[in-house]
Amino acid sequence: AANVTGFVGEISEQELRTLSDSGYIGGDLIGKGGVERQHEAMLRGTPGEEYVEVDARGRKVKNLSVKQPGRGVDLLLSLDLGAQRLAVDLMKDYKGAIIVMDVKTGEVLVSYSSPSFDNNLLAWGVSSKEWDALVRDPANPMMDRTISGAYPPASTFKVLTALAALAAISAAITAFRALGAIGRRVDITIMLA
Incomplete structure (x- = not known):
C-alpha cells in the first residue's frame, strides 16, 4: 500500500x-x-538533544544536558x-x-x-x-x-445508477388512460437502456 x-x-x-x-x-x-x-x-x-563535554581527542567525558x-x-x-x-x-x-x-x-x-x-x-x-x-x-x-487516474466507472457503478434512477422515478411509474388510446405504462427497461 x-x-x-x-x-x-x-x-x-x-x-x-x-x-x-x-x-x-x-x-x-x-x-x-x-x-x-x-x-x-x-x-x-x-x-x-544531548550536550556533552569532550576531551582533546573528541571522546565524550561527561553529559552536560540531555x-x-x-x-x-x-x-x-x-x-x-x-x-x-x-x-x-x-x-x-x-x-x-x-x-x-x-x-x-x-x-x-x-x-x-x-x-x-x-x-x-x-x-x-x-x-x-x-x-x-x-x-x-x-x-x-x-x-x-x-x-x-481518470477512469470510467466500473460496471458496479451502473447498477448503483440504475437503482438511483428507479428510486427517483418509482412514484412516477403509474398506469394512465387517455380517451380513444390504448393504456400505456412507463417502460423502465427502455429508459435505462
Missing part, C-alpha cells in the same frame, strides 16, 4: 526554507507522500490487511486501482494502486540511477491511480 503509506526522504532545501521555523534541520527525514506526508507534523514527534526525544503519534488506519493483500494478488498483472469502502462507516478498507513500488527502498535512500529508473518507468508505479 505504498500509495497509502507513502514514504520518507531527506528534507529538500526548499522544504527546509519552509519548515525550519518548525524545528527541522538539514538531514532530517520528512514525509514525501501518502500518510507520511499528510500527517508529517503528527508522526514526526520532537527531536532530542533532552529526550518525543515520540510521534501512532496512526491507526482502517485498511484490512487480508483484503489489501487480495487486491495486490488480483492486480499483479494489471494497471489500475482497487478501492473498497465500508458503506456503513465510510472507512477505506482497501486502497491499492497497481503497479506499485517498494516504499522501503526510498526510506533508506536510493541511488540516482535507481531513482531515475523508478520515475522513468513507463508503467509509472509512483502514480497513485486511486486518486490521480
Whole structure:
C-alpha cells in the first residue's frame, strides 16, 4: 500500500526554507507522500538533544544536558490487511486501482494502486540511477491511480445508477388512460437502456 503509506526522504532545501521555523534541520527525514506526508507534523514527534563535554581527542567525558526525544503519534488506519493483500494478488498483472469502502462507516478498507513500488527502498535512500529508473518507468508505479487516474466507472457503478434512477422515478411509474388510446405504462427497461 505504498500509495497509502507513502514514504520518507531527506528534507529538500526548499522544504527546509519552509519548515525550519518548525524545528527541522538539514538531514532530517520528512514525509514525501501518502500518510507520511499528510500527517508529517503528527508522526514526526520532537527531536532530542544531548550536550556533552569532550576531551582533546573528541571522546565524550561527561553529559552536560540531555533532552529526550518525543515520540510521534501512532496512526491507526482502517485498511484490512487480508483484503489489501487480495487486491495486490488480483492486480499483479494489471494497471489500475482497487478501492473498497465500508458503506456503513465510510472507512477505506482497501486502497491499492497497481503497479506499485517498494516504499522501503526510498526510506533508506536510493541511488540516482535507481531513482531515475523508478520515475522513468513507463508503467509509472509512483502514480497513485486511486486518486490521480481518470477512469470510467466500473460496471458496479451502473447498477448503483440504475437503482438511483428507479428510486427517483418509482412514484412516477403509474398506469394512465387517455380517451380513444390504448393504456400505456412507463417502460423502465427502455429508459435505462
